[in-house]
Amino acid sequence: MKTGRDDTILEINDVSKYYQTGRSLFRKTEKKMTALDKVSLKINKGEIFGLVGKSGSGKSTIGRLVLNLEKPDSGSIIFAETEINSLRGKSLKQFRQKMQMICQDPYQSLNPYFSVFDTIAEPLVIHNIGDKKEQLSRVQELLEDFGLSPATDFLDRYPHQLSGGQRQRVAIARAMVLKPEFIVADEPTSMLDATVSIQIYSILAHLKKYAGITFLFITHNIAAARLLCDRIAVLNEGIVVETGDCESIVDNPASEYTKALIQAQPSFSYESA
Amino acid sequence: MAPENSQNAYQMEGLSRNWALFIRNPIGKTGVILLIIFGLMAVGSFLPPQIDTMYHPMTGVDPLIANSSPPSWKHWLGTDYMGRDLFSQLLTGARIAFIVGITSAFISIVFGTIIGMLAGYGGKILDSVLMRLADMIMVMPTLLVVLLLSSLLGQLNIWAIVLLIALFRWPGVARVIRSQTLSLKERPFIDLAKIAGASHFRIIFRHIAPNVLPMALLFMTFRVTSAIIIEAVLAFLGFGDPSTVSWGMMLQWVWKTGHMFQAPYWLIPPGVCISLITLSFYMIGRAMEEILDPRLRKEGKVD
Ligand SMILES: Nc1ncnc2c1ncn2[C@@H]1O[C@H](COP(=O)(O)OP(=O)(O)OP(=O)(O)O)[C@@H](O)[C@H]1O
Numbered sequence: 001m002k003t004g005r006d007d008t009i010l011e012i013n014d015v016s017k018y019y020q021t022g023r024s025l026f027r028k029t030e031k032k033m034t035a036l037d038k039v040s041l042k043i044n045k046g047e048i049f050g051l052v053g054k055s056g057s058g059k060s061t062i063g064r065l066v067l068n069l070e071k072p073d074s075g076s077i078i079f080a081e082t083e084i085n086s087l088r089g090k091s092l093k094q095f096r097q098k099m100q101m102i103c104q105d106p107y108q109s110l111n112p113y114f115s116v117f118d119t120i121a122e123p124l125v126i127h128n129i130g131d132k133k134e135q136l137s138r139v140q141e142l143l144e145d146f147g148l149s150p151a152t153d154f155l156d157r158y159p160h161q162l163s164g165g166q167r168q169r170v171a172i173a174r175a176m177v178l179k180p181e182f183i184v185a186d187e188p189t190s191m192l193d194a195t196v197s198i199q200i201y202s203i204l205a206h207l208k209k210y211a212g213i214t215f216l217f218i219t220h221n222i223a224a225a226r227l228l229c230d231r232i233a234v235l236n237e238g239i240v241v242e243t244g245d246c247e248s249i250v251d252n253p254a255s256e257y258t259k260a261l262i263q264a265q266p267s268f269s270y271e272s273a
Numbered sequence: 274m275a276p277e278n279s280q281n282a283y284q285m286e287g288l289s290r291n292w293a294l295f296i297r298n299p300i301g302k303t304g305v306i307l308l309i310i311f312g313l314m315a316v317g318s319f320l321p322p323q324i325d326t327m328y329h330p331m332t333g334v335d336p337l338i339a340n341s342s343p344p345s346w347k348h349w350l351g352t353d354y355m356g357r358d359l360f361s362q363l364l365t366g367a368r369i370a371f372i373v374g375i376t377s378a379f380i381s382i383v384f385g386t387i388i389g390m391l392a393g394y395g396g397k398i399l400d401s402v403l404m405r406l407a408d409m410i411m412v413m414p415t416l417l418v419v420l421l422l423s424s425l426l427g428q429l430n431i432w433a434i435v436l437l438i439a440l441f442r443w444p445g446v447a448r449v450i451r452s453q454t455l456s457l458k459e460r461p462f463i464d465l466a467k468i469a470g471a472s473h474f475r476i477i478f479r480h481i482a483p484n485v486l487p488m489a490l491l492f493m494t495f496r497v498t499s500a501i502i503i504e505a506v507l508a509f510l511g512f513g514d515p516s517t518v519s520w521g522m523m524l525q526w527v528w529k530t531g532h533m534f535q536a537p538y539w540l541i542p543p544g545v546c547i548s549l550i551t552l553s554f555y556m557i558g559r560a561m562e563e564i565l566d567p568r569l570r571k572e573g574k575v576d
């Protein structure tokens with residue numbers, strides 16, 4: 001179910017990833033487990049692409065490969081027309097400016113020894129963008145944008161002085177500071193309560209609409225995917241079961257696995273109504 | 274708006290909270306009081322030679338005394354076999370103990386922390402090489418090797434002794450810092466730093482280092498203890514720095530001049546000082562450990 005438009009920003013071609021497990025002194029043979037098996041996906045510019053599947057199905061692994069934190073064992077990943085695994089030095093640094101991440105646990109995603117200012121400004125410092133004053137005003141602007149105002153109240157705080165929702169907003173502000181083109185959001189709300197989750201979803205939807213950011217949105221919450229995503233892929237044990245338009249898959253699942261996923265979602269019928 | 278100041282403010286806040294916990298602990302309190310006393314002794318060691326040159330710990334000799342003499346008004350702890358003032362020597366010994374203990378502990382902590390972070394973060398070959406090296410040094414009996422080296426190299430000055438001790442004491446620190454680094458490395462904020470484009474150097478020194486620093490400081494107190502003991506033993510066995518006096522050396526002189534059983538006023542003070550100063554650093558370390566214990570630290574974090 002490919003869209004006719006030819007504005008693909010990310011292309012995953014036949015990507016496989018194996019992890020070694022159970023290696024020990026006494027067993028010579030290494031056991032390989034297949035985390036991803038020939039996964040192919042295309043993500044279009046400006047969409048929110050959902051990745052759903054049960055725990056251990058390989059969703060986060062796809063995210064880590066796309067972010068170039070790990071290398072695939074075979075296959076290729078093409079972002080903005082360049083193969084990302086061969087990036088080195090300067091070109092890798094350029095790639096790092098374009099893709100950011102928001103992760104699951106806002107308690108673990110912030111360095112406890114970094115203030116809010118340090119956290120959000122770090123990407124600017126790394127890429128040598130602006131002087132101190134410009135960095136400060138950019139950080140303040142972002143804090144206000146994401147509902148942490150007055151910004152001056154938050155600049156000097158440390159993670160332990162923030163609530164979970166506030167931390168996640170700081171994490172989003174940091175992800176946005178370089179004005180990236182693409183954001184991987186790996187279950188960004190699974191540690192937050194429902195009302196805060198809704199707020200975070202609306203921030204993401206807003207960023208898609210007004211900043212033109214493309215999202216890879218990883219979740220096991222089908223209701224959230226349906227709310228937010230344009231297209232989704234369903235993943236089971238490292239294999240893409242089905243992919244396509246979000247509404248049609250959720251309302252008309254083709255595979256038994258997807259049906260089971262939807263049925264396992266207790267709040268689904270309520271939230272989609 | 275100065276973010277550096279706020280970083281300091283945060284650390285100060287954490288410090289003062291931990292200090293409150295620390296000083297409430299009787300072990301920590303005793304350790305600190307003892308340490309203050311030794312600190313005053315070390316600072317005071319500059320005074321006696323100012324009052325009269327005969328109070329110089331090495332070169333000052335009371336012209337009226339040719340033998341070891343018991344405590345008197347003129348010499349509060351008595352004199353050694355040449356008529357040098359023992360109290361003055363004891364004060365200087367405190368200074369030497371601080372120099373040896375703190376600098377060699379500091380050097381070994383800096384080595385150990387950097388090597389531990391490199392091994393833990395670098396992984397693979399770097400990790401194996403550094404940790405095998407650490408193992409090799411760790412299984413060597415420090416005292417014996419340092420003794421051998423100093424007898425081979427002849428009389429060493431105090432800084433050479435400090436460096437020698439430090440070179441043999443980093444592996445323990447490196448091991449602990451490495452394992453801390455291994456678990457820190459898995460924390461998402463490290464991945465996020467990579468994603469932001471941070472260099473390995475930045476990740477190690479800006480992200481990991483502050484997180485392992487409390488553990489490194491804890492180790493420092495234990496390293497001070499062992500460095501002081503090693504120096505004392507070296508000096509007692511006659512391998513100390515001949516240009517200065519340390520407690521170990523005072524004990525050596527008692528022994529060598531055959532005053533072991535005749536001059537308790539000479540034997541006991543340096544012995545007691547060595548025991549108490551190592552005890553005080555040990556107690557401070559223990560008290561710090563209780564604060565660093567994650568369970569206790571959580572209680573402390575409620576603010
Ligand atoms: N570093 C690793 N070493 C070994 N196995 C790994 C590693 N990372 C992931 N795996 C394995 O790969 C599989 C896929 O993991 P992944 O984290 O991608 O799952 P997930 O779909 O994100 O699950 P969840 O919803 O629980 O986050 C799992 O079976 C996991 O155990």
Ligand SMILES: [Mg+2]
Pocket residue numbers: 059060061186
């Ligand atoms: Mg996951």
